[in-house]
Amino acid sequence: MLSPVQTPVETEHSSHEIDVVDKISPTDFLHKYIHKNRPLLMRQMMSEWGARQRWSLEFFHQMASDQQVLLEEGNVMQGETGFRSQSFKDFVGQLMQSKAGDGKTAYLSVFRLFDEFPELRKDVDFSLLDQHKIKSSTVGWIGPAGTVTGFHIDWGDNILAQIAGRKLLHLVAPAESAKMYPSKKFDQGTTISQVDLENYDAEKFPEFAEARKHRIVLQPGEMIFIPRGWWHHVRSLDVSISVSNIGYDLRGILFDAIPHRLKQKLHNAGLWKCDCTCHVVRDGKWCRK
Secondary structure, three states, rough: OOOOOOOOOOOEEOOOOOOEOOOOOOOHHHHHHHHHOOOOOOOOOOOOHHHHOOOOOHHHHHHOOEEEEEOOOOOOOOOOOOOEEHHHHHHHHHHHHHHOOOOOOOOOEOHHHHHOOOOHHHHHOOOOHOOOOOOOEEEEEEEEOOOEEEEEEEEEEEEEEEEEEEEEEEEEEHHHHHHEEEOOOEEEOOOEEEOOOHOOOOOHHHHHOOOOEEEEEEOOOOEEEEEOOOOOEEOOOEEEEEEEEEOHHHHHHHHHHHHHHHHHHHHOOOOOOOOOOOOOOOOOEEEOO
8 A cells, every 4th residue: 555645756857756754665657657657756665675774885894895996087977988997995985085986976877886796786675676577686876965866767667776875866757758859879778868957058948947856865775767768867965875676678688678678788799889988999999888
């Protein structure tokens, strides 16, 4: 059963409202949100997670991993693609010391957290979505305040769980896609918008101003369901730790996951070169991140 719906999330120029619940049953979630392709903010679904009770910068620093990780620099969706490498331990240590990163808003994004720390998988529970899907992918996001993931669509159903810190999200429904100016820049499993919300160019993208936008501040301990095809922009308001889980049903595997994976393989092999979020040009050479 749904718990009582609380005050709707603040929206901007929108006649739609995003529902807010404390908790929800898997059956209601399937029929009222997955099947209807509607977002949902959930405020207490993570209350028993080990991640909420234990995870912090200090916790990860004590894991003492010297694995080299690739850090995004800036908004690679709408901006220039840029990366740098650093050990996981040093990156977390710098965040602990500065609480604001190194001035370049380096971001550990799409981090295969459970490949590096498989023992932490028990600290999260995405069964609400996973039990309705055939395949899913879970990744972590760790970074300072100010990191940005620009407007894009995920071609799978996504639950974003906020472990620590706050994130500001803007969501735009699939029906508004004509106002989102899809980009040709390649990013596996997504479609990117040309619109840079942080540096909006009204003359270049005038119709975006008319798009109905939902504005949500995701608090620690809250999770949000972002259905397939919904545009979303995410900005960290604090030093942040998040985990996202994207799930695919059979249709999604056949028409979304497999075609995008094949595109990525051709792209990585250099058989299809294009502007992307995964390669940079160094010394005149096209290099994979």
